[in-house]
Amino acid sequence: MKVNRLGIMGGTFDPIHNGHLVAAEMARSEFNLDKVLFIPSGTPPHKNRRDVSAANLRYEMVGLAIKDNPDFDLSALEIERDGLSYTVETLRLLRCAWPEHELYFITGTDALLEIFSWREAEEILTLIQFIGAARPGFDASDFLLKVQKEHPETQGRIHYLEVPALAISSTDIRSRVRHGQPIRYLLPESVRLFIQQHGLYLAEKMPDKTQI
Ligand code: NAP
Numbered sequence: 001m002k003v004n005r006l007g008i009m010g011g012t013f014d015p016i017h018n019g020h021l022v023a024a025e026m027a028r029s030e031f032n033l034d035k036v037l038f039i040p041s042g043t044p045p046h047k048n049r050r051d052v053s054a055a056n057l058r059y060e061m062v063g064l065a066i067k068d069n070p071d072f073d074l075s076a077l078e079i080e081r082d083g084l085s086y087t088v089e090t091l092r093l094l095r096c097a098w099p100e101h102e103l104y105f106i107t108g109t110d111a112l113l114e115i116f117s118w119r120e121a122e123e124i125l126t127l128i129q130f131i132g133a134a135r136p137g138f139d140a141s142d143f144l145l146k147v148q149k150e151h152p153e154t155q156g157r158i159h160y161l162e163v164p165a166l167a168i169s170s171t172d173i174r175s176r177v178r179h180g181q182p183i184r185y186l187l188p189e190s191v192r193l194f195i196q197q198h199g200l201y202l203a204e205k206m207p208d209k210t211q212i
Helices: 018-030 055-066 087-097 121-127 141-150 170-178 189-198
Strands: 003-010 033-038 072-074 104-110 127-134 159-164
Touching: 003 018, 003 087, 003 121, 018 055, 018 141, 018 159, 033 055, 033 104, 055 189, 087 104, 087 121, 104 159, 141 159
Parallel strands: 003 033, 003 104, 033 072, 104 127, 127 159
Antiparallel strands: none
16 A cells, blocks of 8 residues: 655744745655645744744745645644644644654754754654755754764654755845845745735834835
8 A cells, every 4th residue: 555655844934935845845856745734833832922923924925835836735733723833732633634644744954953842852753754954054964963872763764855945044034024125036926925915024114115
């Protein structure tokens, strides 16, 4: 029987950009994933709520960004759940929904480096494999060696993918909008227009939306 392989793309996506999309597509191709399911965080446990855009806006932006790719899907699992969005709870639900599938959680390597501070990290690592999408020049070898030494059971379950397009970052895009610098071509045009229409990321004193 064919075992389906699913990618779970987790992130705050504030906003989603072309680096995320390239990372998901590269992971799909390199790991032979049948689908990649994007799950925007509802209330990220590690962030100040006031610093993050409303979950429904981030969700809508992801929907716009992936709508022309039949291999990508969107889930409201985390944004519809009350409370903080702990990854372990999401993964338990996904594991129950797809008991036979090989599941891969794709996220930024920077986020993955913090995994042992996440709630029930040890269980997380048994539920799913991980693909860390790294910015160019990022060296994850120390982290991987340390994890494999301290947690031998994770051997072969944490993977690493260099994604040159991850030179693009959400932080930089927000800063660009705030400073009236262009963001065109860093993210899908539909998402750029959404940001403009909703006046996202503008500091009160920098209201010139025409330049983004
Ligand atoms: P973050 O701290 O905002 O991001 C850390 C780095 O990873 C940033 O450089 C970010 O770049 C990058 N990144 C994030 N998601 C990515 C993705 N899917 N593909 C490629 N790069 C990505 O991390 P976050 O986005 O809030 O969280 C990442 C995932 O880890 C989420 O699913 C979150 O729920 C989970 N998480 C869980 C816990 C927990 O359960 N306790 C704690 C922390 C994180 P950009 O800013 O450009 O995206």
